Amino acid sequence: MPFHLDDFLPYRLSVAATRISRRFAALYEAEAGLTIPEWRVLAHLDHSGSVSVRDIHARVNLDKSMVSRAASRLQEAGLVRKSEHGTDRRLVALELTSDGLALMQRLERIAENFQAELLAELDEDAAGLSKALDRLIESKT
Amino acid sequence: MPFHLDDFLPYRLSVAATRISRRFAALYEAEAGLTIPEWRVLAHLDHSGSVSVRDIHARVNLDKSMVSRAASRLQEAGLVRKSEHGTDRRLVALELTSDGLALMQRLERIAENFQAELLAELDEDAAGLSKALDRLIESKT
């Protein structure tokens, strides 16, 4: 039997992911003019308090350089504050400003609505997808 | 309750997809030095016979420009032949050379092994993932 790309899991995963990412990116782009890395940094800061570039890099699947640049842009926009870490002067302490916090509250609602919409589309398959993603993300290498 | 990126479907989908893509890309990079677009073009040509750039663009989720450039590189490498479409001179007819076909036979085995490995990792969640991806990919906009 011949090989079909459409039946190939990595391909299908990639197509689905970029499609969904774009759909959602259009929303926060319209709301706040954010890029994907900026959104991820903000979202992580929202529930993490003061945090270093390295932390975000490790937790949020973004290269150090992208976190660094995104943080700079967000600082420029007044959404994020950079300060010095108390004891380790190599570290930068990132946290949301009040403007950043206010924005994130709006974005959270948008994100939750979007996710609800997705779950509705997925319907009975939502649970299966979620479990499968868990496995794929945890899986080594 | 606070918002957590790790529970957000678009984010998790994106992380899983890039992770899996890289794992697989490492395999065909080692085997044949191919990039992702090159792999996709080859894979599509393998089961589609003579086909235009536009066809691949539409079916394989790659921008026209990437298909065009990938096809040129593959032609350079002797894996793909470009000829003229019989009746419509705007079209390019792409097809595998015998070298390309031989390579694809090796790559198919690698791809199928990889997919089998993934399915084993996913185990009982494989079916759910597959159905969910179907829905996400079909969904419009």
Added chain:
DNA sequence: TTGACATCGTTGCAATCGCAACGGTATTTT
């Protein structure tokens, strides 16, 4: 304590990507 080594964030750079414009060809309209 001092020197080797590790870690952090930033920056430079090359590769990749997606969009838009272009020349060339076909199709439709008048």
Added chain:
DNA sequence: AAAATACCGTTGCGATTGCAACGATGTCAA
């Protein structure tokens, strides 16, 4: 039949990305 329109593949170009190197700081070992 001519003009307007639509479509195809290529190319140019700006934006994004990931990697690697760097300066600065911190840690560990001798």
